[in-house]
Amino acid sequence: MTYLDDFGILFSCDAFGGFSIPPKIYDEENIVDEYLHYVKKYIVTIVGHYKQFIIKNIEKISSLNIPIKIIAPAHGLIWKRAPKKIIEYYTRIAKGISEKGKIVAIYSSMYGFVERAMNIAIDELHNLGYCVKIFRFTDKVMDSIADITPELADAEAILLGTATYEADVFPHMKYLLNIISTKASYKKPILLITIYGWDSRAGKMSKEILSKSGFNIIDLIELRGRLTKDTENHIKTAVRELIKSISKNV
Secondary structure, three states: OEEEOOOOEEEEEOOOOOOOOOOOOEOOHHHHHHHHHHHHHHHHHHHHHHHHHHHHHHHHHHHOOOOOOEEEEOOOOEEOOOHHHHHHHHHHHHHOOOOOOEEEEEEEOOOOHHHHHHHHHHHHHHHOOOEEEEEEEOOOOEOOHHHHHHHHOOOOEEEEEEEEEOOEEOHHHHHHHHHHHHHOOOOOEEEEEEEEOOOOHHHHHHHHHHHHOOOEEEEEEEEEOOOOHHHHHHHHHHHHHHHHHHHHHO
C-alpha cells in the first residue's frame, strides 16, 4: 500500500476492493449497500484462504495512527465519504461475524430424497423465524460455487444435504466441501443430512472434511432411502438443536 501524506489518501491496491463495476466512482450512500455484496464475494473467493492476514494487517494499519481521509483501491469504489465503513466491513467478513437470523442451506439431490429431507429442515427453520438462503445442485438447478461460499461468511449456521455416490460424497458437494474448508472455514455450526442406499459413506466423509477445518457439526443425520415419520421428527429435533447452538455462541 502507499499512503499520500499531504492528502490522507491510502492507495490500498487489492485490499478494500471488490468485484463489479459500480455505477459511481465514490461511495455515495445510495449505492454502497448494494455494492458490499460484491465486496463480500471478492473477500471470500479471492482472499478467503488468507483471511487471517486481513485482520492482522488492518490492526497494523490502525497501529500507525495515520489519518485516512480516502481509501482508493485498485478496483471498485473509492471510499471518500466513509472510509472507515470499508475497513469495518472487511473486518466483519474476515472474522465471519454473523447476520442475525440468517441460515444458509446447500444440497445436492439426484432423485429428490435429499431435497425432501432438506425441505423439512428448511420449513422448520422458517417456522422458527429464520431466513434461509438456499443453494442447490440438482438436474434442474446448478448454483454457482462462487455465489455460495461468500454467503457462509455472515451466516449464523449452515444446513448441508448430500447423498452417497459411488461410495463417496456426491461430486459437486465434495468439491464444494473442499472449497468451504479452505476459503470459508468460519467454524460455523452445521447440521448435516445425508441419504444412502447400501452404504452411508457421504455423511462420515463430509463430517471429516468439515471437522478438520474447525466447523462445529451439531448433528449428522444419515437416512436410508425414503423418509418416515420418525426420520421427519429426527430432522425437526436436529434443527432445534442447531438453533440452540447459535444461542450458545452469541
